[in-house]
Amino acid sequence: MESESISAEDPRIIFGKDLADAIIDEVTSEVEELRASGHQPLLMTLEAGGDPASKVYQESQRRVARRAGINYETIELSEATSQQRLLKYVDRINRDPYINGLIVNLPLPEQVNTTQVQWAIDRKKDVEGVTPCNLGGLFLGTEGLRPCTAQAILALIKSTGIELKGKEVVVVGHSEIVGKPTALLLLHEDATVSVCHYATSQRGMLEEHVRNAEVLVVAVGKPGLIKGEWIKEGALVIDAGINNIDNKIVGDVEFELALERAAYITPVPGGVGAVTVAYLMKNTLEALRWQIISNS
Secondary structure, X not given: OOOOOOOOOOOOEOOOHHHHHHHHHHHHHHHHHHHHXXXXXXXEXXXXXXXXXXXXXXXXXXXXXXXXXXXXXXXXXXXXXXXXXXXXXXXXXXXXXXXXXXXXXXXXXXXXXXXXHHHOOOHHHOOOOOOHHHHHHHHHOOOOOOOHHHHHHHHHHHOOOOOOOOOEEEEEOOOOOOHHHHHHHHHHOOXXXXXXXXXXXXOOOHHHHHHOOOEEEEOOOOOOOEOHHHOOOOOEEEEOOOEEEOOEEEOOEOHHHHHOOOOEEOOOOOOHHHHHHHHHHHXXXXXXXHHHHXXX
């Protein structure tokens, strides 16, 4: 359920659908070209335990993949699956020349070391950008597959036409898949980037950092963490938080109050999520191109 404050005509609200549609249209066109030359992209997901939230995300991926012309398959394992068995599946997928991308759906069962499983993925099939080689490429600014949500956030920022060079940018949240990669992408745009996290809050400094942000990116998973009154007048706000409160999806930012002060803001839902899935398809296509070059 969306807030009454959200209007499709409000120019301050950055809806992700148009950007996601443009990315998927581009991917679809390129997939058709690759098919004509005998290459059909295939994205594989590996799941253990059947987490309900993971299932919802998986169905979203499947729908978009079908639209883009990308084959999408899932291997479902039980919650009792051992790490050794999971690693065997990853190795088998790595060696399969017909599989171009691999997603290991999270969360994994508690007996499994998630990092070890993710790091076992072939970097050329790592469409989520979570392996050391791809994260290292992000750090150095060299080629590689980038984390999808971080790419989506940067694309949404750029869609407003804002010049990032020198801007005071604050990223709240320092996870390996969103916060840190987003900060690095923004650094490559010559933004002045500060990263806030739990220790920032413990010192009582979060509000001060947020108030100074010309561009604010929030990805924590804590509803109402960022108060609307903290938002700098004319700031650009990207809310990548996803929280389920009484069967209502909300972000990490107090949307209605923030909207009164921000020049631009993404809604939750309707903002970052759709663009993230679109970049997952784009990464799958890029992975296939890498593999074609490697095998030529």
